[in-house]
Amino acid sequence: MVTQEEYPALLEALTGELRRGALVLAVLSQLHERQYGYSLKQQLAAQALDIPEGTLYPLLRRLEAQGLLESEWELASEARPRRYYRISPQGREALADLGQEWQALSRALRGLLKEEKK
Amino acid sequence: MNDQNLLERYIHEVGAHLPRRSRQDVQLELRSLLQDELSARGLDADKAGDAGGVAELLKEYGHPEELAARYHTEQQLVSPVAFPAFRLSYSIVASVITVVFLVGLGLRLNQPGINLTELGGFLGSYAQAMLLNFGAVAFAFYLMEGLGWIKPAKAGADWDPHKLPAIKDTERINRTELLVGIFFTIAALLVFNFAPQWIGIVGWHDNGIGVVPMLSDQFLAYLPWLSALWVSEVALKALVYRAGRWTSRLRVVEFALSLASIYVLYTIVQSPAIAKLAIVDGIAKFALWIVLGIALLEAGWQLYRLLSGKANNPLGVPSTTENK
Structure with missing residues (x-):
């Protein structure tokens, strides 16, 4: 049992756990058009999904290593390269499948939480 | 600051x-x-x-x-937390194994009758020792992490x-070191060319105590090659001194010079006698084999640095999945 002082840290950890799986879905959904790291972060933040830099950027590389994203380097200005990411065909397939899973989970949870409120 | x-x-x-x-x-x-x-x-x-x-x-x-x-x-x-310590530990272990291997190889090469099979066996045992020790060091770190002896230094925002430590610039030069190197190379150049009789062992000869010259005529025949190498080395160091740091072009010249040195050293060590006395010849050749081994390792490192450096990739932009 955690104390009242420890509760905020626990809540933060649980929230992080809850969001972690959803981040992949969120990132894949925003990369039909190519984006570089910072522009993607801003785009997600504009839709109320603020992902810490230290989480988002390594996630992009992991998704690329898994074949769900593709990347290309481009010179944004003189001697300043930028890496652009875009969803891959395999990523699109995963996005569709994960999207369905998410809808099903969301419906189930809505039902469960409704019962909880009664 | x-x-x-x-x-x-x-x-x-x-x-x-x-x-x-x-x-x-x-x-x-x-x-x-x-x-x-x-x-x-x-x-x-x-x-x-x-x-x-x-x-x-x-x-x-x-x-x-x-x-x-x-x-x-x-x-x-080995986790990223322990990785720098692991890298340092394995470098030390690998250096010790390499030195032991080189000394062993030098001693064996100094004796007659070595063949390719034996040389292959030597190299095989070296590779085996390197691999086994890599595994042993990695496992030791795995255990230490598992036991909680290695922990992240500072977590969170604290x-x-x-x-943050300063970055060590490996291309930055130490001017004093360069000057000392130039001085000794010029000294060697002068002594070997103008007073080769000074190179020898101290002992008695016809006019009393003094230096008994040891360099054989066969060795002295290689002197123009050695002199050319030393002059090139002095010129290279002077260029580095003027540039203030190593550049990729100077690194290429350094590598070419290393290859030329290895060739000349190998030719010298293969000659029947480099010193007039058999025992001195044996010691000198043994020392030269060790120098040759170190020169080979150094050239390998120089080549690796050249290939993995930015010389092939001026923008420093790596490949992408789209190009793969």
Whole structure:
């Protein structure tokens, strides 16, 4: 049992756990058009999904290593390269499948939480 | 006070906790991302007045160890936290094995009758020792981490970016060291060419005590080659001194010179006698074999540095999945 002082840290950890799986879905959904790291972060933040830099950027590389994203380097200005990411065909397939899973989970949870409120 | 900006020190420190194959790529992307963030906040990493804002941004990214751990998601025996200590430990072990191997090889080569099979066996046992010890050191670190003896230094936001270590610039030169090197090379050049009779052992001869010359005529026949190498080395060091640092072109010249030295040394060591006395000849050849082994390792390192450096990739932009 955690104390009242420890509760905020626990809540933060649980929230992080809850969001972690959803981040992949969120990132894949925003990369039909190519984006570089910072522009993607801003785009997600504009839709109320603020992902810490230290989480988002390594996630992009992991998704690329898994074949769900593709990347290309481009010179944004003189001697300043930028890496652009875009969803891959395999990523699109995963996005569709994960999207369905998410809808099903969301419906189930809505039902469960409704019962909880009664 | 450190004159390197916090951004570069942070990027370097993250890279220090990553394996070599992904280090350059992650560092390049991280630099690009951080610069985007800084521009958006109106900060400049090179402005002393912006150091506070830069430090804040780095704290948001997390301690270098933590960030490296997030980038390093493959299955690993040694975690990014322990990676620098593991690399240092294995370098020490590998150096000891290499020196022992070279001494053993030198001793054996100094005796007659070595054939290719025996030489292959020597190299095989060296490779085996390197692999076994790599496994042993990695396993020792795995155990130490499992037992909780190695822990992340500072977790969360409780770390100070201003305390990031300085970056060691391997291409920066030590001018005193260079001058000492030039001095000794010129000294060798003069003594071997104008007073070869000074090179020998102290002993009795017809006019009393003095130096008994030891260099054989066969050795002296190679002197023009050695002199050419020494003159080239002095010229190279003078160019490095003038440039103030090693450049990729100078590194290429250094590598070419190393190859030429290895060839000349190998030819000398193969000659029937380099010294007039058999025992001195044996000792001199043994020493030359060790020098040759070290020169080979050095050339290997120089080649690796040239191939893995930015010489082949001036923009420092790595390959992408679209190009693969």
